[in-house]
Amino acid sequence: MATNGHSTLQKLVSNDVSTLENPQSSTISFHSINYTIGTQKSSYSLPFMKMQHKQILYDINGVFKSGMNAILGPTGSGKSSLLDILADRKDRNGLEGEVLLDGQPQMSEYKYCVGYVVQDNILSETLTVRENIRFSANLRLSKTISRKTKATIVEHVIEQLGLEGCADSRVGTESVRGISGGERKRTSIGMELVLSPSVLFLDEPTTGLDSSTAHAVLESLHRLSRRGHTIIFSIHQPRYSIFKLFDTIFLVAAGRCVYHGPANSVLPYFSSIGYECEQHDNPADFLLDVTHADTSKNKVNNHELNKKNEENAHRLHDLYIASNVYTLMQQEIKAARNRIVTTATSAVNYHQPSTKSRFSEILYVAQRTLRNVYRNPALITMQTFVPTFLAVLIGLIYLKVDNSESVGVPNRMGAIFFIVVNQVMSNLSAIELFIKERALFIHENASGYYHVSTYFIAKLICDLIPLRIIPSIIFSTIVYFMIGFQSSVAKFFIFYLAIFLTTTCGASICFLSSASVKVFGVANLLAAMSFVLMMIFGGFLVVVSSVGKYLSWIKWVSLFRYAINIITINEFEGLEICPRNNPNNCTMSGTYVINNDAHIQYNNDWDLWYNFVALTCMIVIYFMLTYIQLLRMKKTK
Template sequence: MNIEDNQTMIMLKVDENKRIHGSTISFNSINYTISSKKWYKYLSLPGFENHQKEILHNISGIFKPGMNAILGPTASGKSTLLDILANRKDQQDLTGEILLDGQPYREDFNSRIGYVVQDDILSETLTVRENLMFSANLRLPRNISFKDKINIVSLVISQLELNKCADSKIGTQSNRQVSGGERKRTNIGMELVLSPTVLLLDEPTSGLDSSTANNIIECLSQLSQKGHTIIFSIHQPRYSIFKLFDNLLLIGAGYCIYHGSVNDILPFFSSIGLTCEEHDNPADFILDVCQGIRHISYPIDDIDNQTDQRKDKICQYLNSVFIKSSIYESIEQQIEDANKSSDGTLNKQVKHMSRPCLIEMWYVSQRVFRNSYRNSTLMIMQTIVPICLAILVGCLYMNTDNTIENGVKNRLGAIFFIVSNEVFINLSALELFIKERVLFAHENASGYYRVSTYFISKLMCDIILLRLFPSIVFAFISYLMIQFQRTINKYLIYQLAIFATSVCSASVCFFVSASVETIGVANLVAASFCVVMLVFTGYLVDVTNIVKFLAWIKWVSLFRYASNVITINEFTQLNLCLMNNTNICLIKGENILDNHKIDYSTIWDLWKNFVALAAITFFFFILTFIQLLRLSRRSH
């Protein structure tokens, strides 16, 4: 029986006493340094020196099945160590060795270890059950049937006591439909559906009241009793939580102050003259020790009473005491023994965990459509607004005739209005990636999907739901009301031009959305870009007489290409007559095109504008994809 079959049998087994075989994580001499240099990292000028800060100092330890707590004051390095164990830190800044069951991390890492980050990262429009099913569908092995996945999710819901809220939507921060504790348990469930041998949690009690926090830790304790290796960071637990710990790693200022059984920590501190009062909370006492609050005759100088430096010195001293202790020797021996006991099972899963791209696209697209349906305000407004604007432009230019004066002016004005509207109305695409930025980074790092499948799914759903139908409606209403030339070919070209302009402007917004973190900045950048491009349509300035250092902009102006298409389409084969005698047509539409220096003589002169719009669109699609790749690498 292979690894995946074992996993299925384990998860579908209803026997609550059934134990799994948890994994052991060992790490040796972990050092992690961050650099202050960013964009100027290659400069060696005064004021641009590279200042490095060491976050973790030579941390070694081992976490076995059970409750393993990482305790320490704020900014002590707890979350950094968890990120390193979860393989989510830049390897260039990291030294040391990390092993899973005696082997280096391999490709199937995400299938063996679950990571619950501090913030509750969930799809807010989905129910608890739907969020768990999304994780199960994308992350469980392919040979587990859909029915079995449903049973696995149901079992996890039961284990985490989520039955009452299983079919409730998560809701937003301002409109919550499940409680904070239920959100946290749902986050745990997103990882638990994998039946991970190791479960990492960053501050699982953060933001919760004491009763809810206690319930969360008790839930984790029950999981550990079934064989899971539970590793979590925690800041200031109360005693009822502290007594549930099996193993403790105490970090202060990036130094390991203690690592071992929770039962041995108070005797260890007593041996160096630090005794916990009978009625003191041991966790509070330990944190006071790390911060130098508890009095002891440390053999160090109080450096000018500078608190941070004093705390660092205290932690260095406590670390030096610990590494000389018998407890530390025991930990080193356990690490050495664990490294020798590898059974080589890690490699067996690698080839089974990859999923076809179409499967990933199906489930990601399904979620996007479901989100859009349940949060339908944008989709409705994206349809209503184009209808209203189409009626408005239709009413403004309804009396457009074929006269030389009014006919030309109204047609050019209508085209300028239409193109401007199609570009600016699609600024709604700016929230596409900003809204899900954190969710994407977490899910991609957790192995839910490839960047490419997420990008294509989001792109397809956005274009189909928010670009295609509104473009069709706007083009149909505006074309009929403005009384453009009534031929099917010209209508279809106009329709295609509206859709191409819509998608092209959206592609610019996609790139901006993937590049900035806030809607305000995104609006400023996108609007500024569009205003500059708007000037180069040819209506506001003669683009052939622009100063040379700005002349190149006309070649990248989507406004220019979009207006050229519609202008060529409408003015070719158009006769323009005198206002007082419509039987006398002295000017042809081609003469207007000549005046505006728009090429029209061949069919290519029309379609090259479509090609240019397509080129701009794909250019920004590629840039957007590159930005998403950068985001994914930053989260690993």
């Protein structure tokens, strides 16, 4: 049934859409791979102190063809590092050697030829299985493929992976139960399979799964390998029923290759060098035991254990390179290096980047983000209820404030301060924007889903409009008329524009904090400290002119100051102030209050509008810094 589905999929694809043709029998070869990382000498070392270097991989060579290629080894042996290097997901600092796909080096198109499934299932949790896979198809397949064909491709991927029963179920969050761990893993695989990649990499695909679920996932991969895919994965300790599915084994110990060859030859090979696997032992457990030094007779500490394991790895490596298995593999490695010379067909020629427009990328990312928003009713309720409640509360406290000097003036100024503080502080919820989806963004951007700029624009639009701008409209409308600010259409729109810019500026600071720091608590603290410092120099809590020059400069970067200036000038300009006991004898002008009580310089219209310019410039600067932080965000391991 699955084979028929696969042939149907091929018929759906026109001849000019090369990315969806029958997967090429691609070969990955790697030559003289050495990988070194820098580590601190101790956990108490400071960042500027000299680092010591630790070599993770030593002169690794190998070749993986179509089929099930397993990278085995004990914890810390370097198997995940090797997988990431082959998938081009590793930082190239400290990396030597070359990786070839069908004889060609890793180029910019490489990520479109291969799929990569991370160890932790990185999915959009509020979307269904079908929606997640469709998102990948829409962004990664060529625009020449019709929407109908893409939908059919998605359905066949779902069928091939046995996801029909949960296709319309949401993945699930920490608070809302969703699909099982095995279904999550197969969904992650499906998001890569829509590309029909020549090579599929998987990092520990059985992690977190029970034995039966792990077997089901590996069975799915085995079926894919029989259709021509090159499946390469790291795995720690598979059970025997999974081990039987392997075609090739690459066994690594202490960063050195101690066996690379057919899976059905691994036990005879180790038997030939003196390691006999007992009849009822799991071969995978046996191989891990072989790579560990025998310390059963003497107790050793961690340092001595590591030293003995390295000595054991050295010895096993020397035995391997002296074997016939090594000689045969070297011949295959050389043939793989020269493959492009004798073969005009290569996966690189058949997989080209999607030619989606930036607008299409923004559209698809925005659609997903909006789905996340409206499928979180608690968020929508709070973003509507809280500003309404606070607006009514402020309105009741300052209800229909009068124009008296003793009560009206301080109440108006207090209300303005309260309004600005509320609008700024309410944006602290924006801090989770880039922290919550950090891993998802890094994975999708590294896999070629979209550009950083399109992701950034889509997230801003979908956060600012429903979660910042609409609540600010609700808040402004209620509070303005309940307090009884001046009843002028022009003044109301100036008030709302000030609220909009204040909200957006506060959000932009939270966005920057979110993009700069990985930990939510730290990002929240940084943003809150910035807001408190700006609030102190906003002009309401302290007369800024009385502060020494060494601190008074902070007023120029205080969004509170600019927001309070705008609303204060807008409200008091043209207002007549009267004694409370004689409301008909108004002897004080609002302009006097602005200049003397509020300590705001106001002589002409520019004294109002330069505050708008300042807020706008701050918003642009913070957005630019946020974008730069997203660009700088480490996309490799």
